[in-house]
Amino acid sequence: MPVAMTVAGSDSGGGAGVQADLKTFAALGVYGASALTAITAQNTVAVTAVHELPIDLIAAQIEAVVSDIGVDAVKTGMLSSSEIVEVVARELDRHGIKNLVVDPVMIAKSGDPLLRQEAVDSVRTLLVPLACIVTPNVPEAETLTGMKVETDEDMREAARRIIGMGARAVVVKGGHREGPATDLFYDGTEFVEFTSDRFDTVNTHGTGCTFASATAAGLAQGKSVVEAVAQAKEYVTEAIRNSYPLGQGHGPVHHFWQLWDKS
Template sequence: MKSIPRALTIAGSDSGGGAGIQADLKTFAAFGVYGMSAITALTAQNTVGVRGIVEISADFVALQIRAVVSDIGVDAVKTGMLAGASIVSAVAREVRQLGIEKLVVDPVMVAKSGDALLKPDAASALVHEILPLALVVTPNLHEASALVGFEVRDLEGMKEAARRIKSFGPRWVVVKGGHLESSPLDLLYDGVEFHEFCGPRFDTPHTHGTGCSFASAIAAGLALGLDVPDAVTRAKAFIIGAIREGLPLGKGQGPVHHFHELYRLAGWSFPSPTSKPHRNANG
């Protein structure tokens, strides 16, 4: 009997459904991967911004992780918003004790609205406790800048940031260039070679959840047995389609469309967003 691919997301909940745990589980489902979750924080959030955050206790986060892994098992894990240093430490401890090898770390620090999602004391813990355990880490330009201590603005800066982040211990680094002023480009680095992934920009504001979904798509690919370059390639194709078909919901930045491929195959549709190639790419 063929085993069912399984992935666990350890992240915050987005009450608006566009990012965080909700985006991760939708992405896993879109890839045909069974999704599980360990919630680190509850956010009161919509397409406009974050109104409040309630952090879950580190012990309860650890209990969620152990509960699902001890029973159901897991093929890949993705971390997102870890909120505070105690949660970072608890997650790192569980990853080590459970022997999790396929760990994708999305170093969530700031929401697209500009709201802080990671406490200052947690950033150091993230670098020293989580990144050394990561198979893949996926910072955007802002997160890469925060991690390395200088502003990353172009391809050469992305390469230098990737080298420095690699020195923190992850086996692969993906620096996402969706915020580049030039053509959007993501850079994959294994400590030896750089691999560039290019994509179009889309003239759409509906990009909420892009970073979460990209990282969880990589985790889904790993759960399916793909190697890292192939998982990143498939995740890039997925997120391009999800942005292109972004959903015009709410008064701010609507979410990307996680089930765009299913809707296309089934002939279903939502109201058509304005998604001309021009302006946005994964974050």
């Protein structure tokens, strides 16, 4: 069975972070493993507390999974600090991880910060160059590149800049823009657009984690990068379409929509 590992923070509400990653892996037929970077008190409304785990424990978790089970793909999520980014990049590089999906998580759906400002440069210089693909939304792409992303050409230029940082591919997600939800894929040679309808729902908690995890699942299954992104786009679109109200804020997407009996 293909194996994918998530290196990310927790979400005590279960809609995002490691919990969403593992649900996505399971839904797509991939065995999921995890290395936890931080524990958050988080629900559909807010992130109320964050506890970063010790650096040596994070490294030990990665070593424990890779040395015994092995991994076909790795997805990173909330890394919080430059020290955590550094240890994760070092360990993934040491283990020669090639199918690395970097989700540069910076802000929670509630608007709470999940990455310190001083850690952004570490993501740019240490993690992005190891990436098979980077999956920023528009605000994250703006932070990584230092430019405003408002037009179609802005998205292309941001994608070019992220490839220039060393990533093999990037998909700039268009969920924060107006109009159809169009994500722009670029591998340094070819641009490919993936477009879906928008849905009238606030229940979008975990979309970024889910998209990146679905991409990692595809890579673990042996799909090409663009095929993995296509799978992720279809999967997360239906997860949003079938999302449900849970809690008082942004409810979760439905990770097991394929199994849901709608009758």
